[in-house]
Amino acid sequence: MRWTSILLIVAGSLVLAGCPKKPTTVPEAQPEAVTPQDSGAASGLGEGQVGQASDLAGAGTGATATSGPSGIATVIYFDFDRSEIRAEFASIINVHARHMAAFGAARVRLEGHTDERGSREYNIALGERRAQAVRRALMLQGAGDGQLTTVSYGEERPAAEGSEETAYEKNRRVEILYGR
Amino acid sequence: MVADADGANERVVFNSPEPIMSPAWSPDGRSLAYVSFHSGLPAIYVQALKTGEQVRVSARSGINGAPAWSPDGSCLAVALSRRDGNVDVYLLSLATQELQRLTDDSSIDTEPAWTPDGHALYFTSDRSGAPQIYQLGLTAGERPRRVTFEGSYNARPRVSPDGRELAVVTIDRGAYRIAAVDVDRGTMRILSNGRLDESPAFAPNGADVIYAAREGGRGVLAIVSLDGRVQQRLAASAGEVREPAWSPFLY
Numbered sequence: 269m270r271w272t273s274i275l276l277i278v279a280g281s282l283v284l285a286g287c288p289k290k291p292t293t294v295p296e297a298q299p300e301a302v303t304p305q306d307s308g309a310a311s312g313l314g315e316g317q318v319g320q321a322s323d324l325a326g327a328g329t330g331a332t333a334t335s336g337p338s339g340i341a342t343v344i345y346f347d348f349d350r351s352e353i354r355a356e357f358a359s360i361i362n363v364h365a366r367h368m369a370a371f372g373a374a375r376v377r378l379e380g381h382t383d384e385r386g387s388r389e390y391n392i393a394l395g396e397r398r399a400q401a402v403r404r405a406l407m408l409q410g411a412g413d414g415q416l417t418t419v420s421y422g423e424e425r426p427a428a429e430g431s432e433e434t435a436y437e438k439n440r441r442v443e444i445l446y447g448r
Numbered sequence: 449m450v451a452d453a454d455g456a457n458e459r460v461v462f463n464s465p466e467p468i469m470s471p472a473w474s475p476d477g478r479s480l481a482y483v484s485f486h487s488g489l490p491a492i493y494v495q496a497l498k499t500g501e502q503v504r505v506s507a508r509s510g511i512n513g514a515p516a517w518s519p520d521g522s523c524l525a526v527a528l529s530r531r532d533g534n535v536d537v538y539l540l541s542l543a544t545q546e547l548q549r550l551t552d553d554s555s556i557d558t559e560p561a562w563t564p565d566g567h568a569l570y571f572t573s574d575r576s577g578a579p580q581i582y583q584l585g586l587t588a589g590e591r592p593r594r595v596t597f598e599g600s601y602n603a604r605p606r607v608s609p610d611g612r613e614l615a616v617v618t619i620d621r622g623a624y625r626i627a628a629v630d631v632d633r634g635t636m637r638i639l640s641n642g643r644l645d646e647s648p649a650f651a652p653n654g655a656d657v658i659y660a661a662r663e664g665g666r667g668v669l670a671i672v673s674l675d676g677r678v679q680q681r682l683a684a685s686a687g688e689v690r691e692p693a694w695s696p697f698l699y
Contacts, residue, residue, distance in 0.1 A: 349578070385624055387604035387617045387646055388469055388691065389514040389527060390572055390579055392490075393535040393556040396511050400533030418533065419489055420511060424467035431644060431662060 333371035334447035337363050342444040343427075344402055345437060348383070351397040353405055361402065364444055365409030372412070377448035378402050380420040381427070383436035388422055395420030402442045417448075450480075450497065453694075455682055462495060462502065469691060472515050472524075477697045481505070481515035481524055492526060494542070505542065511535055516560045516569075525550070525560035525569055537571050537584075550584060551592065557582075561605045561614075570595070570605040570614060579603040581616055581629065596629055598636045604647065605629075608654050613674065615639075615648035615657045626659045628674055639672045641679070647691045658682075660690045 336342065342364075344357045353361065368374045380395030380402075399418035407413060428435040451458040462468065464486035471482040474494075481494045491507035492515050506512045510529030517524060523542055529535045535556045539548040551557040555575035562569055568585045573592065575582075581602050582592040596602040601619040608614070614629040618636070626640040626648045639657060647660040654674070661670045663681070667688035671680045 385644065386579075386601065387559060387572065389559045390556065390574075390603045392469075392511055392513050393527065393529070393558045396529050396533055396535060397556065403533075418510070421467060421485070424469065424485075429665075431665065 333373040333375075336374070336376075336444070336446040337367040340364065340367075342446075344398075344442045344444070346398055346440040346442070348436070348440065349386075349394065351394065351401045353401055358405075361405045362409050365406045365411045368406065368412065368415050369410035372415075374415055374446060375448065376406075376411075376416055377445045378416060378418045379425075379443040379445060380418065380422075381425060381439055381441050381443070382423050383439040384423045384426065384431065385436070386423075388424070391422035392420050393422075395422045398440075398442050402444070450695075461497065461500075462493075470514055471691060471693050472517055473693055473695050474517050475519055475521045475696055477695050481517060483513050483515065492524070492540075494524075505545070506540060514559050516562055518562055519564060519566040525562065525571075527558035527560065537569065550586075553592075559604045561607050563607055564609060564611045570607060572603040572605065581605045581614060583631075595631060595634065596636065597634060599627075602627070602629075602636075606648055606650055606657075608650050608674075609652060610654055615650060615659075617646050617648065626657060626672065628657070637676065639674070639676050640670065642670075645670075649693050651694050652696060658692045658694060660692060 340363050341360050344353065344361065368376060378399040380399030382391040382394050396418065399420055403416050403418055406416060426439045427441065428438040449458055449460045461480060464484060466485035468482060468484045471480050473480060478498065479494050479496050481492060483490055483492055490512050492505050492512045493502050494505050495502045505524065506526055508528055509531045510533060511527060514527040515524045524540045526538050526540050527535055528538050534554055535558050536549060536551045536553065537557050537560045539550055550569065553573065553575050555573055557571055557573045559572040560569045568583055570581055570583050572579050573582050578600050579602060580594055581596040583595050584590060584592045596616065599618045602616045604617045605614045612631055614631060616627050616629055618625055618627040620638045623643045625638050625642065625645050627636050627638050629636045640659060642661040644662040645659050648657050650657055656671050656673050658669060658671050661668055667690045669682040669689050669692050671682065672678065
């Protein structure tokens with residue numbers, strides 16, 4: 269059987285090409301990923317209207333439905349193999365939830381991620397559970413179900429390279445991405 | 449991509465800048481099922497190797513993952529989360545697209561693997577609080593039965609050709625390693641010695657397990673014999689290699 273069996277491999281270099289460092293550098297979502305409400309809501313509101321809504325809601329200067337609350341962190345971090353939201357992130361989630369409640373046109377994609385340890389499909393499930401935990405927390409604080417979508421990349425898209433805890437803790441995360 | 453067992457004759461089956469994962473051979477060796485994010489969201493595809501024709505078989509809301517062909521090739525066991533985010537194992541008929549839910553638990557149930565006779569599935573579940581391996585018979589009324597009890601983390605089962613052993617990812621003294629589980633006895637023995645070993649797959653001869661390891665920050669493939677005596681690194685190809693799956697054929 270020496271030369272004759274065939275095996276299949278997936279080349280990881282493909283994954284490294286699109287590694288996001290922060291939300292703004294994430295590659296554009298494909299058209300299939302955008303729901304009809306997304307495009308409709310986005311095109312139905314001009315920048316000026318969004319600004320007015322911002323003033324009315326008092327949600328902060330420069331805040332819009334597509335950009336999220338200014339100056340507020342957009343990454344929630346998790347403990348190893350856990351999906352509970354740590355107390356230190358509750359206030360950040362509350363600000364996002366209030367922003368989404370104020371801007372009904374806001375659409376947010378929650379991307380769940382894990383560190384590289386363990387099996388890949390289990391990590392996909394773990395990343396989804398983290399994204400769902402953030403989704404539920406946002407909805408409890410006033411965000412609408414229709415404003416939120418989730419996707420899990422598991423360990424496939426690390427924010428930090430490396431096989432040590434300093435990288436792992438940056439990779440166990442949910443990214444809150446507006447306008448997607 | 450597909451290559452000979454020695455790494456020669458590499459050829460790309462499908463490529464995308466978005467993640468591609470979980471390749472699985474059809475029992476007849478003619479097709480691959482895999483997960484791709486190239487549409488922006490994860491979906492399961494089946495691709496015929498000869499023609500290259502790619503068919504999307506599952507693009508439901510949430511996770512579409514971990515495809516595993518039934519031994520007769522008629523359906524895929526898959527992991528879906530649907531809208532509520534609750535990851536469970538389902539059976540997807542390839543002919544009719546009919547979906548049957550196999551597990552219904554608020555924990556993570558994923559990574560199904562068929563027994564060779566097609567009568568049962570093994571899968572990973574963290575219903576006990578941490579990932580462990582369970583078996584589910586496909587006869588009506590059967591409940592999942594836990595099969596791994598050693599260690600705090602056992603995941604991603606693959607079944608030996610004779611059905612008597614599982615290759616799994618386990619945590620051994622803080623390191624992620626490949627272990628073999630004797631299904632009847634419930635005993636486990638560690639096969640590999642890396643720190644981040646994953647994705648075990650049986651060779652068709654049933655005597656060797658191929659797996660992915662990290663070496664110098666890079667993904668490489670390694671083979672270990674089931675008795676643990678022979679360890680071998682496969683010749684490094686360019687770039688990073690992960691998630692090996694052995695084709696069903698011995699020519």
